[in-house]
Amino acid sequence: MRIALFVTCLADTMFPQAAKATVLLLERLGHEVVFPPGQTCCGQMHINTGYQQQALPLIQRHVKTFQPYDVVVAPSGSCVGSVRHQHAMVASAAGDERLALRATAVAERTYELSELLIDVLKIEDVGAYFPHRVTYHPTCHSLRVLRVGDKPLRLLRNVRGIDLVELPAAEQCCGFGGTFALKNADTSTAMLADKMGHVLETGASVCTAGDASCLMHIGGGLSRLESGVRTLHLAEILAATS
Amino acid sequence: MSSRDVVLGRIRSALSGPSSVDVPRDYRPASGAVGSLELLVERLVDYKAVVHRSSAVAETVAGIVSGTLVVPPGIDRSWLPTAPLVDGDLPADRIAAADGVVTAAAVAIAETGTIVLDGSPDQGRRIISLLPDLHICVLRPAQIVEGVPDAVARLVPGRPLTWISGPSATSDIELNRVEGVHGPRNLHVIILEEQWS
Amino acid sequence: MTTFLGMPAPRGVGHLRGDESFPAAAKKALGNDQLRRNLNHATTTIRGKSGRVIAELPDWEQLRLAGSAIKADTMARLPELIEELESRVTAAGGVVHWAADANEANTIVTDLVRATGSPRVIKIKSMATQEIGLNEALEEAGIQPVETDLAELIVQLGKDQPSHILVPAIHRNRTEIRDIFLREMPGVDPALTDDPPVLAAAARRYLRETFLSTSVAVSGANFGIAETGTLAVVESEGNGRMCLTLPDTLITVMGIEKVLPTWRDLEVFLQLLPRSSTGERMNPYTSMWTGVVPGDGPQNFHLVLLDNGRTKVLADEVGRQALHCIRCSACLNVCPVYERTGGHAYGSVYPGPIGAILSPQLTGVEDNASLPYASSLCGACFDACPVRIDIPAILVHLRNQAPHPxxxxxxxxxxxxxxxxxxxxxxxxxxxxxxxxxxxxxxxxxxxxxxxxxxxxxxxxxxxxxxxxx
Known part of the structure; x- marks a missing residue:
């Protein structure tokens, strides 16, 4: 299958290893990955911070960039969530119904990685090998916006050598929330402290998730604590082989 | 312009969009069936009501309490072990001083462990089932319905209704349920058993 | 065509605006370890209870969909429904008053109490009367308002502010409550322990005489049925029954959005509300009354219909969903932000996620500009809401209207x-x-x-x- 990668601005700039892993994993599974030029950012940060007008050109750009492709994948639950639940809404609110329709069409073909693997490619065992103790944090937008359910866990359970341990209070937000982490830094930090406490309780050496943004937050906290626990994107574990 | 005109005018100006919305009622509807007695008993007990099943109500009442019992005027006198204090327009302090109150009920909901009083002659004024510290409610099995929709369908809206689920309680201290605040702290429900069963 | 923007709730009266921004107030609250422990304990308890009784119902999602649609339908037909309610209540012997804002509502209630000559009113916990600052207005008129709900009593005796919609004293644990009672409750047993049943019994003794000797009560209403003119109050302790039964005069202050079209609609909301709020299959007591019942209960009944910014909320097609709220507080109990900051940080009587969308709309977003940002948009509130209010979407919508630095x-x-x-x-x-x-x-x-x-x-x-x- 020919799959277009929506890399997301964060993964592109700060976490290319998550995006590279997505490419290598899909290629290993026999698919062709293309990288549509001209893509930048989905505009989620602008929308969620109250700048819908500024997000509008970014939505137009995104729709134009990805419109030619049948299947689009992004290694980010929250960016896919924005594409699926915000783009058409913002376009409509701006009175651009034509853009809203086109955005809806692109959204219908856009998948978060675990959705693509399980719902579209119908594969749960990707042949990965990762001999480490891992705990999985279901990010809020994967869980409650995209409703990916246990798809990431089903993929992880099939990884050879993995010691997958359940994260207590897993469904509670880590406290990232985009600009929430800056505007309400104290509350965000309090939420992060509890999330890190739960991660450390598991004794895992790796905390994984489907969103680089939440992992940047959790990983930044774990690094400050000098805890020795690493954060890795789900794609990086699924791409790992012996 | 009156405040009524102001508020209604504002509501009308504010509205845009559809003039009504269809309501999907795909939940379990009222069935008209008799509810499960066993479930009712389980749910009543779970919320700290004391349940009796009896064909000799007066004896059961006598076993629960001795002393003055206030009753509504239409109560079945055969349910009472001694001469009661019959309400008409009794003053509050006399009702409050009674050792208990005995009433019938209008309907009971098995799924929630709820009994509903509707002010009929055998249930009386709302005050009598409120001030005494003990409420004994006598229920006929045919009054039990399964869920809330059946109860709503059976009740008459114009009547003063009191839905009672267990004794007075509060969740105000650390969100734990604690029985016994202002209403009756003791709720006994006597479910009539037919003589021949 | 001009767009109707509505009138916000007026400044200078009531409790919809805080003194400081959410981040500033939250910072203080986050420093209070006792508060954090109390909130964590209480919200964890209620989430467990609520989850268990919701799981018992096979048709919970269908009930949510029905509840959401009934509320949307109510808003679409509000003018006819509110007039129908008015005429039914009037026909049943009640008197209906209209209040465009908090000041008008306070004046109406104060005048009604004055006319009875009573120096005191007993009150059932009511968000609407807290919102408009009725207690302060009554006190200014020389009338003593006595809160009879246990948590409200704890707040009133502790000279504190409510911090939760359902359990206003959620920020206090049992030991703190005992200390408040020992300090502030006249005639309290000096050997009072912090055992919750003992504390509840102390409140029972303290308020009993007040219930029996006060001739006027003030309540809110959970539901007002347009079709029948019936009003409903959902409660636990029996203080509501006392207030609705014993006095000669009952004054009910109800937001215009609390109307429901039909009697049958109660079959939905009486399943949704208790399971979402206290996590019970049914709350201990629900009272329903229609006007005046000769010989039973208050013989004078007044219903005050309150706007106070609600029509302004109604004018926003996206934001108006906030008016669907049935005040269950499930969104507070699941909110990771609320759990850590508590309710005071929101500066309004409506805290938590619902407060973050309701308060700024009632006041105008410029007066509560930091509240739409008091959320990580984690979405737990939408999943918990029994009437499916899309709180995250409304937060994003309000952020787009908020003034930006x-x-x-x-x-x-x-x-x-x-x-x-x-x-x-x-x-x-x-x-x-x-x-x-x-x-x-x-x-x-x-x-x-x-x-x-x-x-x-x-x-x-x-x-x-x-x-x-x-």
């Missing part, structure tokens, strides 16, 4: 411009690498990040560099 506006415009120009974007990506040398602590506003989190090391090459070099 100038520096942020500039930064956001620059970011959007860069993101819309791939060459600039790539240049910015390479500039980001320079931050490798900027150290681990950044200047404001990014210092909010680096105060508790390290920044990731920018990678040696971006993804697109790698892709081009493949």
């Amino acid at each position: 100038r520096s942020e506006r500039v930064a956001m415009a620059a970011a959007a411009y860069t993101m819309d120009h791939p060459r600039l974007y790539e240049a910015a990506q390479h500039a980001a690498k320079l931050s490798r040398y900027a150290g681990k602590r950044l200047p404001p506003p990014l210092s909010g990040w680096t105060a508790s989190r390290d920044l990731p090391e920018p990678p040696a090459e971006t993804f697109r560099d790698w892709w081009e070099d493949r």
Whole structure:
């Protein structure tokens, strides 16, 4: 299958290893990955911070960039969530119904990685090998916006050598929330402290998730604590082989 | 312009969009069936009501309490072990001083462990089932319905209704349920058993 | 055509506006370890209870869909429904009053109490009367309001502010409550323990005489049925029954959005509300009355219909969903922000996620500009809401209306411009690498990040560099 990668601005700039892993994993599974030029950012940060007008050109750009492709994948639950639940809404609110329709069409073909693997490619065992103790944090937008359910866990359970341990209070937000982490830094930090406490309780050496943004937050906290626990994107574990 | 005109005018100006919305009622509807007695008993007990099943109500009442019992005027006198204090327009302090109150009920909901009083002659004024510290409610099995929709369908809206689920309680201290605040702290429900069963 | 923007709730009266921004108030609350422990314990308890009784119902999602649609239908037909309610209540012997705002409502109630000559009113917990600051208005008129709900009593005796819709004293644990009672409750047993049943019994003894000797009660209403003129109050302790039964005069203050079209609609809401709020299959007591019942209960009944900014909320097609709220407080109990900051940080009687969308709309967003941002948009509130209010979507909608700091506006415009120009974007990506040398602590506003989190090391090459070099 020919799959277009929506890399997301964060993964592109700060976490290319998550995006590279997505490419290598899909290629290993026999698919062709293309990288549509001209893509930048989905505009989620602008929308969620109250700048819908500024997000509008970014939505137009995104729709134009990805419109030619049948299947689009992004290694980010929250960016896919924005594409699926915000783009058409913002376009409509701006009175651009034509853009809203086109955005809806692109959204219908856009998948978060675990959705693509399980719902579209119908594969749960990707042949990965990762001999480490891992705990999985279901990010809020994967869980409650995209409703990916246990798809990431089903993929992880099939990884050879993995010691997958359940994260207590897993469904509670880590406290990232985009600009929430800056505007309400104290509350965000309090939420992060509890999330890190739960991660450390598991004794895992790796905390994984489907969103680089939440992992940047959790990983930044774990690094400050000098805890020795690493954060890795789900794609990086699924791409790992012996 | 009156405040009524102001508020209604504002509501009308504010509205845009559809003039009504269809309501999907795909939940379990009222069935008209008799509810499960066993479930009712389980749910009543779970919320700290004391349940009796009896064909000799007066004896059961006598076993629960001795002393003055206030009753509504239409109560079945055969349910009472001694001469009661019959309400008409009794003053509050006399009702409050009674050792208990005995009433019938209008309907009971098995799924929630709820009994509903509707002010009929055998249930009386709302005050009598409120001030005494003990409420004994006598229920006929045919009054039990399964869920809330059946109860709503059976009740008459114009009547003063009191839905009672267990004794007075509060969740105000650390969100734990604690029985016994202002209403009756003791709720006994006597479910009539037919003589021949 | 001009767009109706509505009248906000007036300033200077009531409790919809805080003294400081949410982040500033939250910072203080976060420093209170006892508060954090109390909130964590209480919200964890209620989430467990509520989850268990909701799981018992096979048709919970269908009930939510019905509840949501009934409320949407109510809003669409509000003028006819509210007039129908008025005529039914009047026909049943009640008197209906209309209050455009808090000041009018306070004047109406105060005048009604004055006319009875009673120096005191007993009150059932009511969000509407807290919102309008009725207690302060009554006190100013020389009338003593006595809160009879246990948690409200704890708040009133402790000279405190409510911090939760359902359990206003949620921020207090049993020991703190005992201390307040010992200090403030006249005639209390000095040997009072902190056992919850003992504390409840103390409240029973303290209020009994007041219930029996006060001739006027003030209540709110959970539901007002247009079809029948029936009003409903849902409660636990029996203080509501006392107030609705014993006095000669009952005054009910109800927001106009509390109307329901039909009697049958109660079959939905009486399943949704208790399971979402106290986590019970049914709350201990629900009272329903229609006007005046001769010989039973209050013989004078007044219903005050309150706007106070509600029509302003109604005018916003996206935001009006906030009026669907049935005040269950499930969204507070699942909110990770509320759980850590408590209710006072929101500065309004409506805290938590619902407060973050309701308060700014009632007052105008410029008066509560920080509240739409008091959320990580985690979405737990939507899943918990029994009437499916899309709180995250309304938060995002209100953020778009909120006044933005100038520096942020500039930064956001620059970011959007860069993101819309791939060459600039790539240049910015390479500039980001320079931050490798900027150290681990950044200047404001990014210092909010680096105060508790390290920044990731920018990678040696971006993804697109790698892709081009493949």
